[in-house]
Amino acid sequence: MSQKQPTFSVIIPNYNNGATLGRAIESVLAQTYPAKEIILIDDGSSDDSAVVAATFGNRIRYVRQQNAGVSAARNYGARLASAEWLTFLDADDVYLPERLAAHARWIAREPDVDFLFADQEYQRPDGKLLRRAIDSSASGRSLLAQHPDRTEIPITQADFEQFIADGFAEIRTLSVPRATFLKLGGFPFDHRIGEDLYFFIRLCAVSRKGGVINVPLAIYYIYPESVLRKDPLGAQRAYVATLESLAAELRTAPHGLRRGWRAKVRHGRLSLAYMYLRMGCKSEALAAVTPLLLRNPSFESLRDVVSIIRGMP
Template identity: 65%
Template sequence: MNHLPATFSVIIPNYNNAATLGRALDSVLAQTWPAHEIIVIDDGSSDDSPAVAARYGDRIRYARQANGGVSAARNAGAALASGNWLAFLDADDTFLPERLALHARWIERDAALDFLLADQNFRTPEGELLQHSIDATPFGRELLARHPGQQEIVLEQSQFGPLIADGFTEVRTLSIPRATFHALGGFPVGKRIGEDLHLVVRLCAVSRRAGVVPQPVADYFIYPASAIRKDVVGAQRNFVATLEDLAQEMRAAPAGLRAGLREKIRQARMSLAYMYLRKNERAGALACVTPLLAPVPRWRAVRDVLSILRGLR
């Protein structure tokens, strides 16, 4: 039995989100399990974010830095944190009231949990529900079918590969020990796409047991004008590069995790190839998939290349 209290530092990176920062802060302050502290890192905002933050007084800790990207902002928040667990919320999203409680109560009962995840809602800017994260993924649907009605699901190390390949690794639902976060070096600075998955893969490589709460604990609002959606091809290209770099780091990771990462790379490359095909950029499409044949061609890779070649006709 773990008798240590679960104290959560909630870290909110903010860049020009004055319009939604208050909503995010209110959602953390409304938690049924109060946060140990709320840390807002302003990543070089030029809007009214400081004024919004000032309205909360000493209920939050607010720090400004030159613009360095979301990873640098989250890492800066973690460097200031004093809670024994970290939770992350972007300034244009929200936590549901039980976000911290559902994880904290489990943590206090089970000291063997290395990290925790949960379900989340995907919503339009107006609040319309689009889908949930767990049952939108193959691994998530399999997990729910195997554990019908369970409120807490334990993942063993052997399941981390499928989690990475086809699962749900949403940063808003991630609870990670502060000591583990620092030992891993935090989020990868300089990678603006896939930085959350980059952390979770490295986290899985040093973990044995994780907890999943299969109910939504956060709302993720999808904005059409976001940087990713302004240039989906560029974003996907950067995502592939992030995963390829990560694969080099993970050469000594457990075999199952490496297999899951390879599958994620395959999916990302195929998605990028089809994006190029839709733009009638045939050379780009073919260049996306030919690396899948190395170092040893697998039947699935051959099939993927053939499917792109058919699309070139």
């Protein structure tokens, strides 16, 4: 019996990335397994993005919206999409040639898989490799240890806890059914930092199984002028707020998923507290970790608070 071949809509949100937009689009057009469509959502750009997009003619679908943020752009693209599966690519990053093919082979064989990820490379703009996603995370290293010779690594609900605790939500390598994405409401409009992990946690809550390709399928370029690097303290505060906004929704989630979420919140608050300490803001540092003890009284949370107190000169 022949296997049904999946279709993919690639959503590219763009805001003033005319300098790199062409490279991103070319990387999708160069796929060994072609996308059904490429949907470029221009989020109110004021640069030459529209001119760059026009050079691709009808090979892409160009849609402009008023500036509303990356989540709104991705969600709009998903609503317009016509393929069964959605993938996403930021306008300053690229897909590697097998990005869609590797997932297509898996989905054709196992059409009920809930989502797929893959390894990715982190590079500087000059092309210098900084690290890879899988072997730089505890959850990734655990998968490699369990499946040392596999390119396709299955994951189940038992693995979701560690993936969430690690924050392993590489949006460039995520493939998700369009129906699932729309049912979940997509990415949050009111959170612009950590919106990818927010969506991944909610995706895990309704999923049974997924998979990871142990081969880099995308490149994430690290730019010094990114929001995370221009205002790391503000970004970390926003990141913690994004995670904590899921508290009510996760009250009835599986225990493992909740443990993973709590671990990520703990790590986020500790990181925020140490950032405050380095700035000499003692009361803010203590305020960042005190909620850990109030919400979940335990030896671990007490130890976290004490560690911050001891770090105060």
